[in-house]
Amino acid sequence: MALLGLYHYWVFAVLLMIGFYAVIAKLNLIKKLIGLSLFQSAVFLLYITMGKVDGGTAPIFQAGLENQTFSNPLPQVLILTAIVVGISTTALGLGIVVRIKEEYGSIEEHEIQEIDRR
Amino acid sequence: MIALFGVFLLTLLVITALAIVRSENLFVAVMLAGIFSLLMAAMFFILDAPDVALTEAAVGAGISTVLFLAALALTAERERAGSANRLLALGVVAVTALIVIFATFDKPRFGDPAAPVHQHIAPWYVERTPEAIDIPNVVTAVLGSFRGYDTLGEVFVVFTAGIGVLFLLGTRPRRNSRPVSVALDESDTGLRHYLIPRVVGRLLVPFIVLFGLYVQFHGEYGPGGGFQAGAIIAAGMILYALLEGEEQALRVLPRWALTGLVAGGALLYGVVGVAGMLLGGSFLDYSVLATDPIKGQQIGILLIEAGVGITVTGVLLSVFHAFAARERF
Amino acid sequence: MAVLLDVVSWLLLSLGGAFVFIGGVGALRMPDLYTRMHAASLTDTMGAGLIIAGIMLQAGASLASIKLAMILLFLLLTSPTATNALASAALLAGMRPGEAIPWRQESRE
Numbered sequence: 001m002a003l004l005g006l007y008h009y010w011v012f013a014v015l016l017m018i019g020f021y022a023v024i025a026k027l028n029l030i031k032k033l034i035g036l037s038l039f040q041s042a043v044f045l046l047y048i049t050m051g052k053v054d055g056g057t058a059p060i061f062q063a064g065l066e067n068q069t070f071s072n073p074l075p076q077v078l079i080l081t082a083i084v085v086g087i088s089t090t091a092l093g094l095g096i097v098v099r100i101k102e103e104y105g106s107i108e109e110h111e112i113q114e115i116d117r118r
Numbered sequence: 119m120i121a122l123f124g125v126f127l128l129t130l131l132v133i134t135a136l137a138i139v140r141s142e143n144l145f146v147a148v149m150l151a152g153i154f155s156l157l158m159a160a161m162f163f164i165l166d167a168p169d170v171a172l173t174e175a176a177v178g179a180g181i182s183t184v185l186f187l188a189a190l191a192l193t194a195e196r197e198r199a200g201s202a203n204r205l206l207a208l209g210v211v212a213v214t215a216l217i218v219i220f221a222t223f224d225k226p227r228f229g230d231p232a233a234p235v236h237q238h239i240a241p242w243y244v245e246r247t248p249e250a251i252d253i254p255n256v257v258t259a260v261l262g263s264f265r266g267y268d269t270l271g272e273v274f275v276v277f278t279a280g281i282g283v284l285f286l287l288g289t290r291p292r293r294n295s296r297p298v299s300v301a302l303d304e305s306d307t308g309l310r311h312y313l314i315p316r317v318v319g320r321l322l323v324p325f326i327v328l329f330g331l332y333v334q335f336h337g338e339y340g341p342g343g344g345f346q347a348g349a350i351i352a353a354g355m356i357l358y359a360l361l362e363g364e365e366q367a368l369r370v371l372p373r374w375a376l377t378g379l380v381a382g383g384a385l386l387y388g389v390v391g392v393a394g395m396l397l398g399g400s401f402l403d404y405s406v407l408a409t410d411p412i413k414g415q416q417i418g419i420l421l422i423e424a425g426v427g428i429t430v431t432g433v434l435l436s437v438f439h440a441f442a443a444r445e446r447f
Numbered sequence: 448m449a450v451l452l453d454v455v456s457w458l459l460l461s462l463g464g465a466f467v468f469i470g471g472v473g474a475l476r477m478p479d480l481y482t483r484m485h486a487a488s489l490t491d492t493m494g495a496g497l498i499i500a501g502i503m504l505q506a507g508a509s510l511a512s513i514k515l516a517m518i519l520l521f522l523l524l525t526s527p528t529a530t531n532a533l534a535s536a537a538l539l540a541g542m543r544p545g546e547a548i549p550w551r552q553e554s555r556e
């Protein structure tokens with residue numbers, strides 16, 4: 001059982017690092033943005049995993065049932081906000097990428113730096 | 119049994135993430151990112167978070183894919199090969215992964231009810247909700263009332279992103295080179311010549327919007343709320359824009375209406391907060407909005423969720439139209 | 448009666464799962480884009496239909512069953528349309544039916 005919980009956290013670490021690798025090692029700007037959203041999703045997984053309670057259910061009161069065990073609602077609230085903020089920053093980032101393409105003619109990082117150096 | 123399913127989903131998540139990073143074709147990467155979001159939504163549902171699952175599915179698998187595809191249509195489809203100092207990046211990533219994995223050994227056991235995160239304020243929220251607010255969905259109660267200030271900040275983040283994209287992409291591009299608009303004349307009218315998607319799409323759009331409204335107003339009784347509803351309604355309108363063409367969609371919901379939606383939702387949220395002050399309470403205190411404090415709380419949550427839904431719809435649609443109206447270089 | 452309901456819903460769920468699996472295998476092994484789409488459409492119709500029918504038997508006669516029936520109706524309406532749109536897009540892009548491209552090679556184009 002302990003191994004199952006640890007598996008959740010290890011998958012979080014792996015996903016975090018896959019997203020991070022895409023941000024630092026890939027040269028295409030859109031690939032970097034996709035990697036950033038992978039990174040964010042891994043953090044969401046961590047928080048929601050921490051919120052789970054054994055034998056609990058979704059934190060919604062059912063009519064007529066007494067003494068229900070709920071999973072923690074607080075991480076869910078935080079992650080709801082985080083998902084929407086994530087999509088907002090992704091949209092803004094994509095707008096910047098489109099403008100970069102129009103100004104520089106390319107969205108590869110090394111080509112952009114080459115043009116800047118000239 | 120559920121544990122096995124969870125393990126299976128987690129493994130699929132890792133495989134999909136690896137495929138996203140390794141694929142050269144950006145179109146494939148975006149599609150796989152949509153699949154990743156859906157798998158993540160299923161994972162959230164297994165971990166007892168239906169609100170978050172609904173939001174992740176609507177926003178991550180729906181809107182995010184559309185925005186990425188719109189940006190891809192304006193930029194490039196393929197990634198050029200080669201990467202910056204791959205070995206160094208792999209080294210850094212491996213070391214950081216080992217450090218994070220080492221840190222996870224100190225975490226409390228998965229699902230332990232005595233873990234620190236389940237003490238102090240979370241049980242207080244669960245206890246207080248039936249007494250002070252009396253709505254079944256605790257997540258909406260915390261989001262709308264106990265942590266209403268955070269949600270105000272979030273609405274303004276969405277608003278800022280919307281006007282940011284409008285600043286970046288709302289102006290005409292400089293005419294350095296001739297835009298590739300020769301063949302765009304007939305495809306500008308959307309999928310008019312494709313009968314089946316048009317018929318089925320026009321049948322479905324009113325039901326999608328209706329479902330969005332259902333999710334909006336049932337946020338207090340089940341999973342749902344402003345963000346999910348805003349994403350669903352925006353997705354329905356984007357479907358209409360894809361089928362009927364950009365101009366027709368802008369005739370139905372013109373730009374001034376979209377700007378009104380973007381500003382109006384945030385304004386509604388602020389007005390509810392100030393109304394609390396004017397009626398004798400503090401900012402965003404809903405108990406003074408009606409004679410019965412519990413009814414006041416429910417009215418307050420209803421109004422601010424409506425504000426959130428309106429702003430999210432307006433921003434997502436504005437961003438989509440900003441991308442779609444941009445001419446390709 | 449409850450045991451019979453359980454057994455029948457088990458059967459429907461397993462059959463649905465089997466159809467999803469067959470659809471997945473077909474999507475990998477078929478030679479061409481159009482045949483692959485045809486194999487994958489098995490998942491959305493037979494697979495989804497049987498699985499939802501199995502869950503509806505478990506939910507009994509309640510609001511949840513009606514919601515599940517609406518979900519099935521929505522799926523049956525949208526997934527053939529999506530397949531049609533995908534096939535039209537492929538034809539528009541110039542892929543002729545019958546040009547067998549193994550899936551490993553497609554990523555290299």
